Amino acid sequence: MNKLFFGVLVSILVVYGSVDCRVVGSPYQLIGSKYYYIERSEEVTWFGALHKCQAIGGHLLSIKNQTEFDAIKSKLEVEKDYWIDINDLTKEGEFLSVVTGRNATYFNWHEDEPNNGGDDENCGELWYVNDEHLMNDDYCLEKEFFICEPKDQI
Numbered sequence: 001m002n003k004l005f006f007g008v009l010v011s012i013l014v015v016y017g018s019v020d021c022r023v024v025g026s027p028y029q030l031i032g033s034k035y036y037y038i039e040r041s042e043e044v045t046w047f048g049a050l051h052k053c054q055a056i057g058g059h060l061l062s063i064k065n066q067t068e069f070d071a072i073k074s075k076l077e078v079e080k081d082y083w084i085d086i087n088d089l090t091k092e093g094e095f096l097s098v099v100t101g102r103n104a105t106y107f108n109w110h111e112d113e114p115n116n117g118g119d120d121e122n123c124g125e126l127w128y129v130n131d132e133h134l135m136n137d138d139y140c141l142e143k144e145f146f147i148c149e150p151k152d153q154i
């Protein structure tokens with residue numbers, strides 16, 4: 001086999017291999033400029049969602065800004081609710097991202113939320129009410145759908 005042919009063959013294998021790893025078999029889809037997994041069939045608790053995202057090499061969705069939120073919102077199904085990363089499990093009323101361990105930075109709550117309903121709502125979701133998905137604090141053991149991002153996605 002001549003060197004040129006060998007080089008071309010290796011290049012093809014490398015390119016094909018990397019495409020294969022990233023696309024085929026990946027649960028993530030490109031939405032806007034980033035990758036996400038939106039669970040649409042199984043509802044789990046917020047803690048269950050943490051594990052499910054980890055199991056696919058990710059973490060719960062951590063929304064960074066309005067642009068990102070709008071892109072994701074357009075892919076959600078009406079009447080369905082989805083867990084995200086924010087929670088005030090550590091200190092009532094202080095919403096941290098479970099991904100960064102720090103104060104969450106982007107919020108877009110439904111009116112009168114977060115209300116810590118029943119003194120026991122500590123997990124963040126995208127809640128569908130009044131014709132749109134916006135943030136709400138909900139009871140962490142409620143079963144809902146969820147959204148994950150790949151682990152190293154900022």
Ligand SMILES: *[C@@H]1O[C@H](CO)[C@@H](O)[C@H](O)[C@H]1NC(C)=O
Pocket residue numbers: 033034064065066067068
């Ligand atoms: C929002 O975040 C995305 C990355 O998710 C970034 O590309 C974009 O520039 C940001 N937009 C604004 C308005 O900050």
Ligand SMILES: *[C@@H]1O[C@H](CO)[C@@H](O)[C@H](O)[C@H]1NC(C)=O
Pocket residue numbers: 093094095103
């Ligand atoms: C985090 O947010 C809370 C309010 O929810 C605030 O009191 C606190 O100072 C913030 N912490 C940091 C490190 O910014």
Ligand SMILES: [Ca+2]
Pocket residue numbers: 088092093116120121122123137
């Ligand atoms: Ca709370």
Ligand SMILES: [Ca+2]
Pocket residue numbers: 113114115116117121136137138
């Ligand atoms: Ca609430």
